[in-house]
Amino acid sequence: MDSRTVALIRTTFKSVAAEDDGPEKLARSFYAILFTDYPQVRDFFPAALDAQRDRLVKAIAYVVDRLEEPERLLPFLAQLGRDHRKYGVVAEHYAAVCQSLKSALAAYAGTELWTDEVDRAWDEGINIIANTMIGAAEQETTPPVWTGTVIEHREVLRNLAVVRLRLDQPMQYAAGQYMSVQIPSRPRMWRYLSPAIPANANGELEFHIRGVTGGWVSPAMVGHTRVGEQWLIGSPLGGLGVPRNTRRKLLMVGCGTGIAPLRAQLMAMTARRSNPKVDVFVGGHYPCDLYDLEVLSQLACANKWLTVHPVTESNENPWWHFDNGEEPPEFPGLEPRKVGQIGKIVAGHGSWDDRDVQIVGAPSMVQTTKFRLMAAGTPTENIRHDPLF
Ligand SMILES: Cc1cc2nc3c(=O)[nH]c(=O)nc-3n(C[C@H](O)[C@H](O)[C@H](O)COP(=O)(O)OP(=O)(O)OC[C@H]3O[C@@H](n4cnc5c(N)ncnc54)[C@H](O)[C@@H]3O)c2cc1C
Structure with a gap:
């Protein structure tokens, strides 16, 4: 896709996203057109569409932002296509969605912005997206669900x-x-x-x-x-994973259940003969939120390459936390718990410019930590996280 086509797609989409209620209006209009013109696809969607609408616009924004990075976008779309097999969707459903999305965008943009050239640009973009998803789904041999x-x-x-x-x-x-x-x-x-x-x-x-x-x-x-x-x-998704390069050091930051995919990687790494140094910051609001410290402590004790830093925003547990009046268990092999905002604490340790970084957690925590690290000197291209929708 050439840069002019990408620019035209971005400009029209940004004109929608820039308005306060633009994304909501676009999503409402898209689903209205889709279900009126193609009632047979209604059954693929849940009865209540509020959470769905939000995710739709975030997903389009995610793709639009990466149109000039085919090496990252195409594998993502292929994964999405394989995952969409769980709905039982086929090529004609993709055509219905593409047509409805274009109609919703054109109606929103108005005749002044939606020129023939813009129309052709969206056709090209949407075709690449749909064909990548359909192609990957057709070639896949694993179960759809x-x-x-x-x-x-x-x-x-x-x-x-x-x-x-x-x-x-x-x-x-x-x-x-x-x-x-x-x-x-x-x-x-x-x-x-x-x-x-x-x-x-x-x-x-x-x-x-x-x-x-x-x-x-x-x-x-x-x-x-x-x-x-x-x-x-559904089929596995996402690009986080244990890097093949066993020499490049890692920094992992996870809050709440965000520790899950990090811990899975640490467990996978224990099966390798050699590993680089890994620092894991695990965060929660209160000390009692750090529910997985026992496993992290066992991993840290058994693997010299791993350092685990617990972090909480508050030093005390909340009043409603029931603790039997007993002392909280001490887990060996962990760094002393720090109190503060996790992004600030991680960035306070240095620039981490020699590390591959993964951040997992609620979208606001991922964004804040990413910005803090970038400000501390971590190169943006070294920071990875899942799509935030
Ligand atoms: C890549 C990825 C991996 C994920 N992995 C996990 C996981 O391992 N464990 C896990 O528990 N969750 C995980 N999630 C989040 C999960 O998919 C759901 O979004 C979450 O459980 C909320 O679903 P819901 O149906 O209860 O809320 P919804 O009905 O979808 O949303 C209700 C409201 O809550 C808001 N909301 C949704 N999620 C959050 C949140 N995390 N924090 C604050 N507000 C929120 C929405 O914006 C909405 O306003 C992951 C999300 C992504 C994108």
Whole structure:
């Protein structure tokens, strides 16, 4: 795609995104056109579309921002295409979505902005996206969806559960990747979760799940999951993973359940003969939020290359935390816990300019930590994180 085509696509999309309610209006218009012109696709979507609308616009923005980086964008789209097989979508559904998106954008942009040249630019962009997704889906030989039976559900914190599943057949995924998950009580509401252990021959998965207040799905996963129920799991996604280069040092920063994909990578690294130095900063609001310190302590004690730095925003547990009045357990092999904002603490250690960096957690924490590190001198191209939608 040439730079003029990219510029035309970006300008029209930015004109939508720049307005306060632009993304919301665009998404509403897109779904209205799609379901009116192609009612047969309605069943692919959940009944309530509010969370879906937000994700749609963020996903388009993500792609539009990377149009000039095909080496990163095309593998991402191919993964998305393989994942979309779980809906049972075929080429004609892609055509319906593409046409509806273009109609919604054209209506929003108005005749002054939506010229013939802009129309052709969007055609070119949308075709590349759809063909990459369709091509990857058609070539894939793994199942479009896996079934996982819940074998354990443990609430490790108020509002945070560890769920273990056994898949009907093993799945190959790289430690650090994530996948979309659907639970029986929330049909068609797929949510991304990151396995906290590497892929294994028994097809076991472990997810760490925080219940988001007001969320449609995560509170049900945390509060109502029963052993024996069956979850559906889509194809693995994402570019985080253990680097092949065993000499390049690593910095990992994870908050809350963001520790899951980092811990999976650390576990995968323990199986290698040599590893570079790795510093992991694990964060939470309160000391009690650091629910996985025991495992991190075991990993740090057994592996000299690993240093784990616990960080919390508050030095005390909240009043509602029930602690039996006992002293909190001491875990060996960890650095002393620091108190403060995690991005500030990590950046306060230096520029980390010799490190490959991964940041995982809530979108606001990922952005803040990234900016702090960039300001401290970490080259942007060394910092990786998952898409924030
Ligand atoms: C790549 C990736 C990997 C992920 N891995 C995990 C994981 O391993 N474990 C895990 O628990 N979650 C993970 N998530 C988040 C998860 O996919 C859901 O977004 C989250 O559980 C909320 O879903 P929900 O249906 O409960 O909320 P929704 O109904 O989708 O959203 C309800 C409201 O909550 C807001 N919201 C959504 N997520 C958050 C959040 N994290 N913090 C604050 N507000 C939020 C929304 O903007 C919306 O306003 C991951 C997300 C991504 C993008």
